[in-house]
Amino acid sequence: MVALMDFSSSLNPLYVSGEVQKQMRNAFFSSKPSVLVLPDFFVPSTVTALMKGLKESNETVCNEPDRLSYTRLFSAVGDSLFSSPSFLDFTHAVTGVNATQCDLALMRFGHRDFTLLHDDQDALSKLIFFYMLARGWKKVSGGSRIFTYGDDRLPLSFDANHNSFVVFKVPVGMQDFVKYVNHRAGKNTIAYISGTFLKD
Amino acid sequence: MIDFLSSWIAPEWLAVAEKSFFVRNFSLAKPYPHAFLKDFLIEEKAEALLAALKKEVFVHKESDLFSLSQTNDLSQCTNYFLKSFYLFVSSKEFAQFMQKLTGLSVKGGALDLAGSLYGPGDYLLCHDDHVEDRKIAYVLYLSRGFTEKDGAEFVLFNSAHKRPTTKASSYPPAWNGLMVFEVSPVSFHMVGENCSSKDRYAIGGWLH
Numbered sequence: 266m267v268a269l270m271d272f273s274s275s276l277n278p279l280y281v282s283g284e285v286q287k288q289m290r291n292a293f294f295s296s297k298p299s300v301l302v303l304p305d306f307f308v309p310s311t312v313t314a315l316m317k318g319l320k321e322s323n324e325t326v327c328n329e330p331d332r333l334s335y336t337r338l339f340s341a342v343g344d345s346l347f348s349s350p351s352f353l354d355f356t357h358a359v360t361g362v363n364a365t366q367c368d369l370a371l372m373r374f375g376h377r378d379f380t381l382l383h384d385d386q387d388a389l390s391k392l393i394f395f396y397m398l399a400r401g402w403k404k405v406s407g408g409s410r411i412f413t414y415g416d417d418r419l420p421l422s423f424d425a426n427h428n429s430f431v432v433f434k435v436p437v438g439m440q441d442f443v444k445y446v447n448h449r450a451g452k453n454t455i456a457y458i459s460g461t462f463l464k465d
Numbered sequence: 466m467i468d469f470l471s472s473w474i475a476p477e478w479l480a481v482a483e484k485s486f487f488v489r490n491f492s493l494a495k496p497y498p499h500a501f502l503k504d505f506l507i508e509e510k511a512e513a514l515l516a517a518l519k520k521e522v523f524v525h526k527e528s529d530l531f532s533l534s535q536t537n538d539l540s541q542c543t544n545y546f547l548k549s550f551y552l553f554v555s556s557k558e559f560a561q562f563m564q565k566l567t568g569l570s571v572k573g574g575a576l577d578l579a580g581s582l583y584g585p586g587d588y589l590l591c592h593d594d595h596v597e598d599r600k601i602a603y604v605l606y607l608s609r610g611f612t613e614k615d616g617a618e619f620v621l622f623n624s625a626h627k628r629p630t631t632k633a634s635s636y637p638p639a640w641n642g643l644m645v646f647e648v649s650p651v652s653f654h655m656v657g658e659n660c661s662s663k664d665r666y667a668i669g670g671w672l673h
Contacts, residue, residue: 330622330629330632331592331593331653377658379529411529413529445588449586
């Protein structure tokens, strides 16, 4: 059994400084579309505990051949970190968005897993985040999260980097998919902890 | 009709096309009408087709649904042998032959034809092919040595409420084998990932 963790003490000390948070906020607002990618997001002990927690979590295999294939995870450890008021405060500090809660999903992707774009995907602008646990992952294995307008405009691709956090204001009309994970992944997997920020 | 076709198609398949049981088997095949015709072309023609195809330019394409390489539509190709093959599959005689095999009415000359190449790690996820007036999909496999372990197989899906559910059957891409199926809103299929280090060549398209 893994103990629940506190977000503030789990965050890489580099990202705690007020000055650094100001720089991150400036970077978020100056990029088009607004996005921040923060590597080495949590301290190593939290990463280890998270990986253990996800390993012990309950899971459900989700498979709809023309839409998706992955394993849904249910872990209180992930919830405790990303539902906490201190996480929402951090998000407010770096994005300016004053969210009151976060709609969370924990998913694991291994060989043959994917998600596809589909017609009923939410096409509204929204602030989302995703955190990745992907030790030893190679880009050539797939599993990248790709945001696209579905036309000739350039897509935005986020490779699966271990202990990396992305917060992204998804523009109107942009949809996303997780690229098919091929056999080069072997037995390696990616855990995505994803969320959409909600306001009252 | 037979003379023209017999310069391309293996004699046993020309004979089968005259038998009514084949069209019955095609129509009743589960999960939707399909057939796999082993050793479809005359062996020398299949060899020459592969050699010609390998000289074409393949462009790699990726989306959420696929990762594969394709030629342009071969109606525009300049290679003499590929042009001959195009004339063969676009002929009225071939349309009549396919009609006999499948019981489906198709128009001679109304088709798409392109080469495909699935390199290591390439795939085409589940979809139905149901676009415009496509009636029959056809793929001729032109690679040797693919085993079950190698993947790159053609997979047919069961469906319920017009959505794919589970895998129904699969066919390894056997050399010179022709997969034919009726295109419909439930003709869900995929090409499994090529898990080998070999290239999987094929040529195919749709009859309208």
